Amino acid sequence: MKGKTKMNKIDLCLLKYIACYAADNMYEEFNTYDEAEKWLQELYDTDGPEGFAEETVNGRDYIAAVVSRSRFVVQDKKENYHEHTDACPEDCDEEEWPYSDSMDLVGQIELQMIVDQKETGDGK
Ligand SMILES: [Zn+2]
Numbered sequence: 001m002k003g004k005t006k007m008n009k010i011d012l013c014l015l016k017y018i019a020c021y022a023a024d025n026m027y028e029e030f031n032t033y034d035e036a037e038k039w040l041q042e043l044y045d046t047d048g049p050e051g052f053a054e055e056t057v058n059g060r061d062y063i064a065a066v067v068s069r070s071r072f073v074v075q076d077k078k079e080n081y082h083e084h085t086d087a088c089p090e091d092c093d094e095e096e097w098p099y100s101d102s103m104d105l106v107g108q109i110e111l112q113m114i115v116d117q118k119e120t121g122d123g124k
Helices: 035-050
Strands: 017-021 026-030 062-065 068-077 105-113
Touching: 017 035, 026 035, 035 062
Parallel strands: none
Antiparallel strands: 017 026, 017 062, 068 105
16 A cells, blocks of 8 residues: 655554553553553552452453554655756656655555564564
């Protein structure tokens, strides 16, 4: 799928876990399993005295590891193309950027598998 993007500098690779609290349809993202567990535990500590949510009792809360994420793969850039100016000859046939001027890049979205650095041994 072609599309435009503003390149996002946030390092999403740090994000490894998603915790879900089903009763309120809440999701949070965490760098470690322990942080995710703590977040859920705090919700249970809050809810416990008033009664646990039915969803919690029925096992619908969870902590999930992120195994793949989307990324934008650049296929072409506007800067690789000619832009007509007053200096161009009238019959200038240099190739122009074939996409909208509001886009600087075109590319596609890929889902990239995340390799656990602890498992491969090249962690920081
Ligand atoms: Zn030109």
